Amino acid sequence: MEKPAQTQYPIHPLLRQRFSTVIFDGDRPVEAEKIGSLLEAARWASSCFNEQPWRFLVATKADAAAYGKMLDCLMETNQTWAKNAYILMISVGKQRFTRNDNPNPYGMYDVGQALTSLTIQAEALGLRVHQMGGFDKDKARDRYKIPAGFEPAAAVAIGYPGDITTAPEALQEREQTPRSRKPFAEIVFTGTWENPYF
Numbered sequence: 048m049e050k051p052a053q054t055q056y057p058i059h060p061l062l063r064q065r066f067s068t069v070i071f072d073g074d075r076p077v078e079a080e081k082i083g084s085l086l087e088a089a090r091w092a093s094s095c096f097n098e099q100p101w102r103f104l105v106a107t108k109a110d111a112a113a114y115g116k117m118l119d120c121l122m123e124t125n126q127t128w129a130k131n132a133y134i135l136m137i138s139v140g141k142q143r144f145t146r147n148d149n150p151n152p153y154g155m156y157d158v159g160q161a162l163t164s165l166t167i168q169a170e171a172l173g174l175r176v177h178q179m180g181g182f183d184k185d186k187a188r189d190r191y192k193i194p195a196g197f198e199p200a201a202a203v204a205i206g207y208p209g210d211i212t213t214a215p216e217a218l219q220e221r222e223q224t225p226r227s228r229k230p231f232a233e234i235v236f237t238g239t240w241e242n243p244y245f
Contacts, residue, residue, distance in 0.1 A: 048211045050226055061170040067177040070214045070222050071206040073131035076108065081172050082134065085205065088168035094157035100141035101161040104191050108133050116190060121202055122181035128218055129177070132204035137187050138162055140200050158200045169205060177204045 048070070051063045086103065094100060106117040117135040118126055129135065140158040144151045166176040182202035193199065211219055232243040 048208065048222060050223075052226055052228075055231070061167050065166060065170050066175075066226060068175040068208055068222065069128040069177065069218050070209040070211055071128070071131040071133070071175070071204065072209040073133075073206075075133065075207045077133045077174065077206060081174065082107070084172060085165050085168050085174075089161040089165040092157065092161040092164040094160065095151065095153040096144060096146065098141070098144055098146075098151060098154070098157065100151060100154040101158045102139040102141065102197065104137040104139065104187075106135045117202075120182050120187045120190065121179065122183070125179050125181045125202070125204075128214075129179070129202075129204040131209060132177070132206040134203075134205040136203040136205065137182065137191070138200040138203060139193060139197050142196050142198055155198070155200055162201065162203065165203075173207065174205055175208045179203070 106113040108114050138158050140154040169176045179202040184199040187199050231245040235244040236242050237244040
């Protein structure tokens, strides 16, 4: 299914077509080369002082035990659809600069940039990405022995899009919900706060 963004100004087709699907093809594996490309795109994202604070825990359906371990970290409502994604990930951000051990207030921002790069690379490869806040950070920290100084950021489901007609009705309705964004007047200002740029 496609539901391109209805933009006021032209944007790149990969950005326009991206959306967070809840319907994945649970039977189609993602090729190892493509998984490498996704992580390569994330690795080359920009970051403050080139700190590269991102870390990624990855599980695929090729290893059922590892996949189940990560799936169990997701909230139940997310498990219902994410279980069909071939790849599950948890992104993690390093909280302090390596260079001087000072707090890095941009660390999680940079993790987000890395995930954006990964997401656009996924679109270019015919894959879809759904990022989630709905996961148990404490469970992830415990199960994966995430050390102090690192903070779980988001869970991620990645895979080939599935056939909407094979999904449960509730997921079909969710998938077909129109996309929307706040108008420029609410998010882009000039001169003073809430003075619209456009």
